[in-house]
Amino acid sequence: MATTVSCFSFSFFLLLCASLVCCCCGEHRKALFVFGDSLFDPGNNNYLNRSVVIAAERWPYGETFFKHPTGRLCDRRIVPDFIAEFAKLPLLPPYLQPGTHKWANGVNFASPGAGVLDETHPGVISLQKPLSYFKKVKESLKQKLGDAEADKLQMKAVYLFSIGGNDYFTLYRQKPNASHIPIRQEIYELGGRKIAFQNAGPLGCVPKFKKVEPALVDGCTEELSSQAQMHNAALVKTLRKLPKNLPGFKYSIFDYYNSLLDRVNNPSKYGSKEGKDACCGSGPYRAFGCGESNATFEVCRNPSEYVWLDGAHTSERTNHQLAQLIWTGSPHVTGPINVKQLFELDEEWAFVNGHMDY
Numbered sequence: 001m002a003t004t005v006s007c008f009s010f011s012f013f014l015l016l017c018a019s020l021v022c023c024c025c026g027e028h029r030k031a032l033f034v035f036g037d038s039l040f041d042p043g044n045n046n047y048l049n050r051s052v053v054i055a056a057e058r059w060p061y062g063e064t065f066f067k068h069p070t071g072r073l074c075d076r077r078i079v080p081d082f083i084a085e086f087a088k089l090p091l092l093p094p095y096l097q098p099g100t101h102k103w104a105n106g107v108n109f110a111s112p113g114a115g116v117l118d119e120t121h122p123g124v125i126s127l128q129k130p131l132s133y134f135k136k137v138k139e140s141l142k143q144k145l146g147d148a149e150a151d152k153l154q155m156k157a158v159y160l161f162s163i164g165g166n167d168y169f170t171l172y173r174q175k176p177n178a179s180h181i182p183i184r185q186e187i188y189e190l191g192g193r194k195i196a197f198q199n200a201g202p203l204g205c206v207p208k209f210k211k212v213e214p215a216l217v218d219g220c221t222e223e224l225s226s227q228a229q230m231h232n233a234a235l236v237k238t239l240r241k242l243p244k245n246l247p248g249f250k251y252s253i254f255d256y257y258n259s260l261l262d263r264v265n266n267p268s269k270y271g272s273k274e275g276k277d278a279c280c281g282s283g284p285y286r287a288f289g290c291g292e293s294n295a296t297f298e299v300c301r302n303p304s305e306y307v308w309l310d311g312a313h314t315s316e317r318t319n320h321q322l323a324q325l326i327w328t329g330s331p332h333v334t335g336p337i338n339v340k341q342l343f344e345l346d347e348e349w350a351f352v353n354g355h356m357d358y
Helices: 002-028 079-086 128-145 147-156 165-174 207-212 222-245 256-265 316-328 339-347
Strands: 032-036 106-108 158-162 194-198 250-254 274-278 306-308 334-336 350-352 355-357
Touching: 032 079, 032 128, 079 158, 079 316, 128 147, 158 339, 194 339, 207 274, 222 250, 222 256, 250 316, 250 339, 256 274, 256 306, 256 316, 316 334, 316 339
Parallel strands: 032 106, 032 158, 158 194, 194 250, 274 306
Antiparallel strands: 250 334, 350 355
């Protein structure tokens, strides 16, 4: 009899603990807000006011996972899709997608062609526009959650950036001697504390640009890659200074440049067969025309065998590998901490008088 009572009491205790965890789960909200260009866009450009249908809305984009084009410039999923999955969040919707949105899990503001500079590709979503969108999301969250909970969510959220490559493509053509793009602090001023950056990739090795540049060194455009490397060095230097002036600021930088470059140069090392040519496109490197209605292009049989899906965007296999490095990469690849550790800072931070102290 005593054993039965003890078992009942223990079972009741476990149920009570479980109910307390559920009651408090709102205090452990996680959210991911994504800013960037076509590498991170889930389909925002589908909803821009324009008269031309973009390639990402056509076959073969999206066909092997979603079974239809979604606006992602990939055969399947892109890096933010995997980061959301690793964080146990749902797929983040494009901000411009019509319908009712809760935003409590986050949202994706990225747009193909976007840059830090407004003049990079007029007509797309530059970095300043998503920041204005984010302010609207912030107000919406305050209305739904209350000021304190909304502020807490935004401070605990992770903000993931991939932007700058399009600026360098434009500047290389128009202003070859332009310097690196300064890092901005608007997200911090709007309540963000944990920001993850993907640095500029090996731009000179992108098939689309290699096709139009005759002066190649080791199969890549040296000057463009050099500009990306200078940008990346400046990014590290700038971010190291910010925590001294921005209380509670934590950051992560993923070495996209070297991680992708190694896959381009050594595809078999990562389970791919081709690192130079794209799976979909026409001409040298299959660099152009994928998905375009007025173009004749080839599509490979298995995109997973290619590092590049088209002339500027990586395949899902590559995206998954890169996302894993962003999530759990060691400090020499993703540092000073990785994105998984950024999310886990929630357990160590304390919300005191409206500020997160670490």
